[in-house]
Amino acid sequence: GIVMSKNVFCDLNGNLKLFNLIMKFFEEKEQAGETVEYYFLGDACDRMNDGYEIMKSLIADERCIYIKGNHEDMLINALIDLKALSTGEEDFTTDDNIRNYIMKAYYVSEYVQLSIANGSYATLEAWIKDGMPRKFVQALLVLPNYCKVDNYTLMHAGCDNFQFEHNDIHAMIWNRNHFYDDWEKGILIHGHTPVSYLPASVKHNVHHITWSPIVYANNTKICMDTACFHTNRIFVLNLDTNEFIPFVGENAMEETL
Secondary structure (H helix, E strand, O other), X not given: OOEEEEEEEOOOOOOHHHHHHHHHHHHHHHHOOEEEEEEEOOOOOOOOOOHHHHHHHHXXXXXXXXXXXXXXXXXXXXXXXXXXXXXXXXXOOOHHHHHHHHHHHHHHOHHHHHHHHOOOHHHHHHHHHOOOOHHHHHHHHOOXXXXXXXOEEEEOOOOOHHHHHOOOHHHHHHOOOOOOOXXXXXXXXXXXXXXXXXXXXXXXXXXXXXXXXXXXXXXXXXXXXXXXXXXXXXXXXXXXXXXXXXXXXXXXXXXXX
């Protein structure tokens, strides 16, 4: 029979080296005859420099279900505002011209300000260098806010049961205070808030600084965000084996007691 694996990871924040390690891992699985599907739970871009390249790869990859994160959410509005300022006559052949253009947008657009405050400068610059493609913005606009697979609900931030029942999209992408509530139907997998910043009371079984995914809320929730732009560690969860597979870059942060 066909061996298939469904995999989940999130919050790359522009870390191309770790993304490439994961893609290589998937390639090896496929060479061994496995069919790979993966779910990326948002925040491909910003903080580090290669977010735009990663986002284009995720959008183009037919194996990928790409769920919208808050960084994508901020970026969409920033890109729309950047595009709106363009006369089509600009010369974007120099980094200086691009910088001046982005700064001009910065002064008139709260979205550009918010996005840059969250580390998006390199992402904006890369999109401008690529000719400001509308298709890219349209692809981000239609990214799903959550997805259901088997017994799992996958989304970027996680939210509480009430918000989910009422399709509160903003909560699904931005929420940081649902941690105390158990998930009622199956298991919720999310990123957005790094495991090290989850409230101590939900991490009562972990008494050290951890950079590994955490299963919490009476085993109804899994937080996958290991702040890889900072720690250089990321995990892929295989939904078929329930195994967390670590990918570790150079100078990765160690867990401390």
